[in-house]
Amino acid sequence: MLEHFGPKDRIKREAMRLFVEHGVDAVSMRDIADAVGMKAPSLYAHFRSREELIGELFFASYAEYGRQLGQAAGCVGGFRRQLDAMVRVICALHAEDELLFNFLLLTQHGFLRRIPVADHNPVEIICRSVAAAMAAGEIPTGNATLVAGAIIGIIVQTATLKLYGRLDLGLGEVTDEIAALCLKVVS
Amino acid sequence: MLEHFGPKDRIKREAMRLFVEHGVDAVSMRDIADAVGMKAPSLYAHFRSREELIGELFFASYAEYGRQLGQAAGCVGGFRRQLDAMVRVICALHAEDELLFNFLLLTQHGFLRRIPVADHNPVEIICRSVAAAMAAGEIPTGNATLVAGAIIGIIVQTATLKLYGRLDLGLGEVTDEIAALCLKVVS
């Protein structure tokens, strides 16, 4: 994740940086090319279109994120262990590549409509996990979607506060606190 | 809020609807004019520019929302009463005008950078309220920003789930559950 060699990776990296900084719609192909030290037509040697470039950035990352979360949700030893593992996966993603996390955070609404409610959808994974824990009597019964939303909201909003400079610490540094807050909503 | 008379109000209403449906950047002045049954140049009799139209939609609503929240935060009778009042204000806004709520939700990231961290900023209000409660020993001490973020996250994420059709009930119908979840994170 930290080393980027080919021009294609450099393009993706700079594009992501500009998208986070100015918003996806405010960044043109010329802007991206400038940032990489190329001319706009050169980008088309690597991506068929602007849309494909953005799609490759968003969907590949979102799928990988869902995959990791799914693995954490499969954790054995009860719901509280699963929840802890899921929180840790998300916080680790933030700690490891904050730019990517922010990109997903800022652009989610532009893409979420196009994403099928598939099995490896992060929201779906957490909803199912919570619902299963309720059915098993591990946590108090209630509206599983609402509780899952609360867990997601706690994590996502923390990332948002960090993005806008209201929080100095990254998610990697407050993982334990976040995990504790999430535990409270299922107690 | 429910009745709109002048052409200016109709423009604002249709613009908001289109912005929520397609994203702010995907909607042109011609699109807005079409929806109102006008031609694009007519819009300039009511708004100096596209930017002013959007600004009027966002900033006026955001300020009013902050004002109501500030009032709820001034509620006497301890932090738990304040928290309950704040949750109710936000849920009521959603129940009363879901389109406006969704507009603020979807466009926040495009504007939040330009908003000064003023006194009537919703995030600021909740942060201060939580910090005061911690200082007064009303709730367990901890990172006030993190706890305030958790509260905001629980509410905002619920609205997001509703927006994407994962939740059938509006915030007005789950106000009590949301308030209960928020209480848990400060216990």
Next chain:
DNA sequence: TGTACATCAGTGAACGCGCGTTCACTGATGTAC
């Protein structure tokens, strides 16, 4: 080693398009006498 050729990332110039916006004009409505 030298020459001819293939490869291919990158470029300059140009395209058609839709955008925000301007402006002279229209045509309905209200007012003055």
Next chain:
DNA sequence: TGTACATCAGTGAACGCGCGTTCACTGATGTAC
């Protein structure tokens, strides 16, 4: 009541601009003989 005029929301045509994208071309690099 009839006529002349002011008002003003709305319009058609046009503008300059930046966008995504195409395409013939360049020029460095590697390979074959």
